[in-house]
Amino acid sequence: MRATVMDIYRLLPKTNCGKCGEASCMAFATKLSEKEADISLCTQMTDKEREKLEDALAPAVREIVIGTGEKAITIGGDDVLYRYELTFYNPTPLVIEVSDDLTDEEFEKKVKTAEETEFERTGETLKLNAIAVRNKSGNTQKFVEAVKKVKDSKLALVLCTFDPETMKAALEIVGDQRPLIYGATEYNLQNMADLAMEYDCPITLFVPHNLEKMKELSYSLRSEGIKDIVLDPGTFVKGGTGDTLDEFKMIRRLAVEQRDPDFRFPIMGVPAIYWLIGKESEVEKGIREAVTAAKLMNSYADILIIHGTEIWELIPVLTLRQSLYTDPRKPQAVEPGLYEFGELDESSPVMLTTNFALTYYTVEGDLKSGNANCYLLVLDTNGRAVDVSVAGNQFNGKAVAELVKEAGIEGKVNHKTLIIPGLGAPVSGEIEDESGWEVLVGPRDSSAAPDFLVKLKQEAK
Amino acid sequence: MDKMTKLLKLLEKTDSIEINEFRMDFEELELQIVPAVQQAIKKSKQQREKEMLEALKFVPPIESYPGSVTEVQLGAGKRKSVYLGGQTALYRFEEPQPNPPVVTFDVFDIPMPGLPKPIREHFEDVMDHPGDWAKKAVKEFGANMVTIHLIGTGPKVMDKTPRQAAHDIEEVLQAVDVPLVIGASGDPKKDPIILEAAAQAAEGERCLLASANLDLDYKRVAKAAVDYNHAVLSWAITDVNMQKTLNRYLMKEGLTPADIVMDPTTCALGYGIEFSIDVITRTRLGALKGDTDLQMPMSSGTTNAWGSREAWMKNGNWGPTEYRGPIWETITGLTLMLCGVDIFMMLHPASVKILTEIGNTFTKEYMTTDLPDISGWITELEN
Ligand code: B12
Ligand code: SF4
Numbered sequence: 001m002r003a004t005v006m007d008i009y010r011l012l013p014k015t016n017c018g019k020c021g022e023a024s025c026m027a028f029a030t031k032l033s034e035k036e037a038d039i040s041l042c043t044q045m046t047d048k049e050r051e052k053l054e055d056a057l058a059p060a061v062r063e064i065v066i067g068t069g070e071k072a073i074t075i076g077g078d079d080v081l082y083r084y085e086l087t088f089y090n091p092t093p094l095v096i097e098v099s100d101d102l103t104d105e106e107f108e109k110k111v112k113t114a115e116e117t118e119f120e121r122t123g124e125t126l127k128l129n130a131i132a133v134r135n136k137s138g139n140t141q142k143f144v145e146a147v148k149k150v151k152d153s154k155l156a157l158v159l160c161t162f163d164p165e166t167m168k169a170a171l172e173i174v175g176d177q178r179p180l181i182y183g184a185t186e187y188n189l190q191n192m193a194d195l196a197m198e199y200d201c202p203i204t205l206f207v208p209h210n211l212e213k214m215k216e217l218s219y220s221l222r223s224e225g226i227k228d229i230v231l232d233p234g235t236f237v238k239g240g241t242g243d244t245l246d247e248f249k250m251i252r253r254l255a256v257e258q259r260d261p262d263f264r265f266p267i268m269g270v271p272a273i274y275w276l277i278g279k280e281s282e283v284e285k286g287i288r289e290a291v292t293a294a295k296l297m298n299s300y301a302d303i304l305i306i307h308g309t310e311i312w313e314l315i316p317v318l319t320l321r322q323s324l325y326t327d328p329r330k331p332q333a334v335e336p337g338l339y340e341f342g343e344l345d346e347s348s349p350v351m352l353t354t355n356f357a358l359t360y361y362t363v364e365g366d367l368k369s370g371n372a373n374c375y376l377l378v379l380d381t382n383g384r385a386v387d388v389s390v391a392g393n394q395f396n397g398k399a400v401a402e403l404v405k406e407a408g409i410e411g412k413v414n415h416k417t418l419i420i421p422g423l424g425a426p427v428s429g430e431i432e433d434e435s436g437w438e439v440l441v442g443p444r445d446s447s448a449a450p451d452f453l454v455k456l457k458q459e460a461k
Numbered sequence: 462m463d464k465m466t467k468l469l470k471l472l473e474k475t476d477s478i479e480i481n482e483f484r485m486d487f488e489e490l491e492l493q494i495v496p497a498v499q500q501a502i503k504k505s506k507q508q509r510e511k512e513m514l515e516a517l518k519f520v521p522p523i524e525s526y527p528g529s530v531t532e533v534q535l536g537a538g539k540r541k542s543v544y545l546g547g548q549t550a551l552y553r554f555e556e557p558q559p560n561p562p563v564v565t566f567d568v569f570d571i572p573m574p575g576l577p578k579p580i581r582e583h584f585e586d587v588m589d590h591p592g593d594w595a596k597k598a599v600k601e602f603g604a605n606m607v608t609i610h611l612i613g614t615g616p617k618v619m620d621k622t623p624r625q626a627a628h629d630i631e632e633v634l635q636a637v638d639v640p641l642v643i644g645a646s647g648d649p650k651k652d653p654i655i656l657e658a659a660a661q662a663a664e665g666e667r668c669l670l671a672s673a674n675l676d677l678d679y680k681r682v683a684k685a686a687v688d689y690n691h692a693v694l695s696w697a698i699t700d701v702n703m704q705k706t707l708n709r710y711l712m713k714e715g716l717t718p719a720d721i722v723m724d725p726t727t728c729a730l731g732y733g734i735e736f737s738i739d740v741i742t743r744t745r746l747g748a749l750k751g752d753t754d755l756q757m758p759m760s761s762g763t764t765n766a767w768g769s770r771e772a773w774m775k776n777g778n779w780g781p782t783e784y785r786g787p788i789w790e791t792i793t794g795l796t797l798m799l800c801g802v803d804i805f806m807m808l809h810p811a812s813v814k815i816l817t818e819i820g821n822t823f824t825k826e827y828m829t830t831d832l833p834d835i836s837g838w839i840t841e842l843e844n
Pocket of ligand 1 (some may be wrong): 354356394421446768
């Protein structure tokens with residue numbers, strides 16, 4: 001179980017000296033428990049005391065860094081089974097696997113796709129995070145050649161081969177970049193463990209469908225002094241789905257609720273397996289791979305290896321990741337106020353929306369891609385969507401009138417026409433009464449807003 | 462007691478001792494303490510070994526739950542029956558679900574020109590007749606159930622009368638033998654009247670009336686269900702307390718937990734799905750922990766996913782909507798299925814197929830399925 005505020009408080013000096021910036025040790029303990037403060041802020045502890053506290057605060061699932069410098073990604077770090085209890089940390093990296101048996105051209109193309117795929121959503125650029133070089137050929141030289149090609153990639157690396165000799169040859173090239181070793185199995189454990197120690201790299205333990213054995217081998221690795229372990233219990237699909245979900249959930253429950261030291265590690269899922277098992281068309285396999293990724297991400301996967309790179313397959317997975325890892329303790333909101341788009345003058349139209357991040361960024365994206373020229377007033381609805389805030393009455397005549405006044409829009413334009421979202425129609429009369437502005441009800445979906453403005457302009461002429 | 466006896470007493474209870482400042486003369490030590498210490502050390506070594514073996518043993522983390530989910534029967538009379546809920550545990554490895562999650566296909570009483578193209582193309586030929594539409598969903602796409610949405614009764618849609626609604630229900634009842642969910646148009650004034658007429662037309666067939674909520678005359682909906690033997694969908698908007706209140710109100714009207722299915726609201730992928738995840742998870746945990754106001758199966762209006770622009774909007778940078786739509790619907794449903802939802806209202810045949818396939822594994826025992834050998838995936842996976 002996670003350390004409670006009281007547990008943490010007991011380990012603090014309890015002098016309430018205030019040097020950490022908090023009024024009391026209790027307040028500091030609360031911040032620590034929510035992961036909103038750093039232990040080092042309390043300067044009043046001995047090293048021994050600090051160590052004790054650090055141990056108590058260590059997350060149930062070990063945080064592991066793959067890659068170095070700019071490339072570094074962090075996985076694990078979770079402390080709860082359900083996101084509403086706190087939040088989930090370290091969004092699951094999507095790792096694109098690249099086979100060492102591709103032609104140079106194909107290889108380069110896939111690496112480039114992995115590096116460049118981007119998807120904009122609610123003001124965030126969602127990206128892929130690492131490359132897994134896969135020793136498909138079974139040939140050491142080929143693997144080394146492939147690894148050389150991604151040595152200077154801007155993404156972190158996962159090295160996939162079960163042959164320790166081949167792994168060693170690859171580590172000689174990129175071992176200083178902290179790649180994730182994939183993987184140790186019951187057959188090569190000692191040799192792979194030696195490599196992980198020698199090169200100080202995190203290592204994946206691959207034990208398909210056998211948690212008993214996984215526990216045993218995890219214990220062995222730990223006894224060797226290895227700290228950074230990733231667990232891959234095997235990804236089974238179709239009829240095997242149930243067993244895989246069971247295993248992911250058991251591992252995480254053992255880590256969080258029982259603090260079983262052999263399972264307190266990030267879990268890896270390999271949706272790419274669908275391409276091995278599935279017999280469907282390419283498109284169907286892409287769809288199924290995305291669904292498999294979603295399934296595992298929902299069931300605690302901390303890192304995923306993916307085969308397909310079609311954008312329609314990746315968008316839903318990236319979106320799910322963004323949703324799962326938003327912090328439930330914080331409203332997803334933007335600053336209310338006046339925003340400007342394109343070229344403006346006194347006659348520019350004025351629109352209204354709410355400060356829910358999803359709403360604002362959707363509208364912003366539409367206005368930008370439609371090259372709209374307009375002012376946008378953003379109403380403080382405590383981060384609620386249009387219809388939600390209409391229903392909850394944060395979106396009302398008074399609030400809008402205040403916003404109009406405070407934003408100073410009346411000094412910027414020579415008209416008094418406010419375009420509101422279609423879903424705000426029920427309060428249009430109220431807004432007119434309170435603000436003295438004329439209200440024009442716009443389209444329901446903001447994707448139609450730029451066209452709406454063009455039409456307005458034409459009608460005015 | 463002298464020092465010696467104290468120490469020996471202490472040793473009886475402890476596995477190991479830390480000797481900080483302790484002095485004793487040699488003879489005494491040799492004569493009395495050594496055998497005791499040796500014994501203690503021996504015992505503690507055995508103990509430690511045993512503990513270590515114990516710690517090394519893998520034990521599935523199975524919990525026991527004081528509560529369980531009530532089983533709800535849908536379909537009676539001339540209908541095949543479908544059962545929802547009945548879970549006594551959170552996860553399959555603790556206890557498999559007695560019933561797999563169920564999918565119910567959306568069918569409408571009007572042709573619905575607004576449906577996205579990837580769906581319309583499957584049903585274009587039957588959209589004029591809800592009976593044919595329902596039949597196709599069952600025969601061709603294997604629907605376990607059908608949801609007939611009486612959208613046409615909306616005052617701003619076609620303002621169909623309760624009689625016309627009852628007629629549409631009869632048509633669908635004739636066409637298929639699966640249980641029905643009966644939905645109205647979403648008009649809080651008219652919905653209870655429509656649902657009442659529909660309930661009467663389907664007397665004894667045990668349909669699910671969708672829905673009762675706090676913004677309409679839920680008493681009338683509950684009464685129709687009691688009078689004509691149906692179940693009620695209890696819909697609250699992502700709020701556990703609202704859900705509890707509504708369930709309690711419905712039970713006051715004579716419904717039992719076996720007559721209620723909850724709809725905690727489905728926010729689609731990318732449009733607040735995290736709200737639904739949290740609420741549905743909390744609801745199911747509440748049920749298992751023994752909260753009797755929450756021990757009903759749950760439903761998801763998964764079709765909400767089609768409202769997401771990533772599902773329908775043409776955009777060259779995002780690839781064809783043909784694939785995006787079904788994935789969006791599948792992942793929305795799947796995510797909530799993993800949180801405990803029992804019945805899904807869906808539109809696209811491909812999404813239904815995938816979801817059913819995954820859901821069917823929920824009733825199997827852990828370690829009873831033959832799994833393929835994937836140990837060589839690094840070399841065996843295609844390029
Ligand atoms: C998620 C959600 C919630 C979340 C809130 C999330 C949030 N931060 O806002 C929670 C759980 C908190 C919630 C609460 C409530 N909700 Co609610 N909720 C939803 C849900 C599922 C999605 C809303 C959403 O995120 N939409 C996405 C955003 C991007 O949409 P949007 O802000 O409207 O923006 C779009 C358009 O408006 C337009 N647009 C926006 N700005 C502009 C500007 C211009 C100029 C133009 C032209 C267009 C435009 O384009 C945007 C993109 O498409 C909807 C149902 C649905 N719509 O699917 C119900 C819904 C909005 N909720 C509803 C209700 C009733 C409530 C509650 C009142 C429930 C209650 N009784 O407690 C509370 C109110 C809380 C409060 N305000 O105090 C009802 C509203 C019914 C109505 N219209 O009266 C809905 C429609 C569900 C329903 N069918 O009944 N809800
Ligand atoms: S600095 Fe340390 S001792 Fe001082 S108030 Fe903060 S937590 Fe307490």
